[in-house]
Amino acid sequence: MKFRLLQFSKAFALIFILFACTENDPEIPLGEFDSGILIMNEGSFGSNDGEVYHLNSTTDELKANIFEEANARPFAGLLQDMVLENDRLYLVANTGKVEVVNPGDFTSLGSVTADLDQPRSLTVNSGKLFISDYGPYDASYATPESYIAVVNNTLGGEVSTKIAVSRKPEDLISYGKYVLVAGSEEGKVEVIDAEKSELIETIEVEGSPSRFFEADGKIYLFSPNGDELILYSFHLDNFTLATTTHYPISNATGKFAIDENGVMYILTSSGWPDYQDGIALLDIFGSAIDPTWYEGSGFYGIGYDPVLDEIYVTNSNGFQGNGTVTVLDEDGVEKRSFEVGRGPSGFMFR
Template sequence: MKKTQPVKRFFLNSVLAAAALCFTACDPDSGPAIPKGAYEKGVFILNEGNFQKGNSTVSFYDRDTKTVLPDIFSPVNSRPLGDVAQSISAHNDRAYIVVNNSNKVEVADINTFESLGSISGLAMPRYFAVANNKGYVTEWINYGIKGRVSVIDLSTNTVIKTIEVGTMPENLLSFKNKVYVANTSDNTISVINAATDAVETTITLAEAPNSLVLDAKDKIWVLAGGKKSYKPDFTVDENKSTVGNLIRLNPANNAVELTLPFASRKDSPGQLKINGAKNKLYYRYAGKIYQFDIAATALPATALINRNFYGLGVDPATDMIYGADAGFFTANGKVIRYSPGGAAQDSFQVGIGPNSFLFR
């Protein structure tokens, strides 16, 4: 019997070692995270497609492998995305894609892009944001009339309230339980209290605000395009038009702290973006891309990129700049990537009419 004890001890030790190994391997906190899906990390490119053709798509770019998937929605859902994809946002592993001419917001699992339903009952929707665990969608409704913001129950994907704002509301920004709405055809920002879902105040500033971002100092920067008047030949009548402006707004008291006018009455600045550190702004103006340090008190005289783009994005993880070239909307567009210093790096083909980016 004594001769068998070492065997028994060896067997027991082996079992305990195996059990310990299994415990370590099976412990979800000790091993590598299980991927949630194919699109957990990368860049989404929204392609609006042709008006009334219903051919909008979402492309996906893998930063690590530098590979591109031209359409990730239709293959997994066996149906098209819709007509004119306007914007894309993310919240809690869900993608919210505003499809303007289909009057809906498509909701998808952001990791697999399987459809999770859609939000209907909208009229010319534009942009989407989340505040106080609710969704907010800007809607033009119709040209020349007051627009609105629809409040969305994110658990049911239904509209629970509508809020009248200014004319042609465009981009919106969520900060400290408030939603700031740029009314593009007015000279105002509507401030919605996300607790009461009512307009708390209206801020008057320069004409035609179109985009806004929050910086590292909790200041809101607004890009206003200026009011444009047109001649019979559709060129800008500079005598009857106003210049665009870059504006710094303090959300603590809604005061306009800084207004920097652009030189041209003809050109409208747009596509305001911010880097990962939130200390540099980027925008499109007069056919070029400019960079602006938030500590500056004057607009830059020299462009960062001497090229115009239909859509603009800045990757917060790398500060790489993405430019969307839509061409003439008759064929697939392309994306050109630039270093933070403005040097072209590479390019790749995407769908028709690329207009915006979502980085993960």
């Protein structure tokens, strides 16, 4: 999962509600899923049984398969990402579709179900959807025809055009009328003019750029590079590199969570044949760094709860049945665990 989720703290949301409303503005009641924790379960290859669970943070009630419950049909795909933009929640399946739902009750608002191959994530800009897609595999299982699919309606519909980009695009992020694309296989950041739906700039980087994140008013790029992790920031007035910082964190995956102070919790994995997994800690604004902050095996997703300062880490359990979630405190002490769906890979804290 490229699980690109800008996590907004509940405290900030409460302050916004209290001070943004006036006597003349009636409050819109929150839906059942407008608070709590959404848990993304990728599903298993071949079964296409990806789904979303909801955890009530107050009662600890866990609801399974909330998409199917709301729409009387299964999600029927491998869930790659969840993106919340403009009061709409986009469920991206790398089996070739995007479902658009009301985030409060998960009822369907629309979809993109045709002319996609292996979508990874999306962003909304200029009234359009921009969907990163690996494109089809060729005979050698390479992806030479990767693209960004453009849909001229934020509720879905037909793909209007495909913008060719470097192989295996992952995360996207909007800035003004522009969309930045993380090209993971060729080490590129590609910039699209969203109004024109045209590629206008390419920035060369090292490593395997996977995700963007925002901190201290800047956009950063997370790029694992074997024995090190590289973080980039950008001059957004002319789309050039501003800073390049190398950290001695080996085997970083593309999955991480970040707290409100810039402390990152990064999933690491040695891969085959050892499969030694862990969580590295990195303070991007300070000096703290711990490449082996927490260790184990089978880790598949991670998230950070900004209200309780807890770290949620998932275990796929080898896709042999359902996965589990373990909750850690800021010292890495296990507090509780519970069973979720197949291949849990990320979270959205609301």
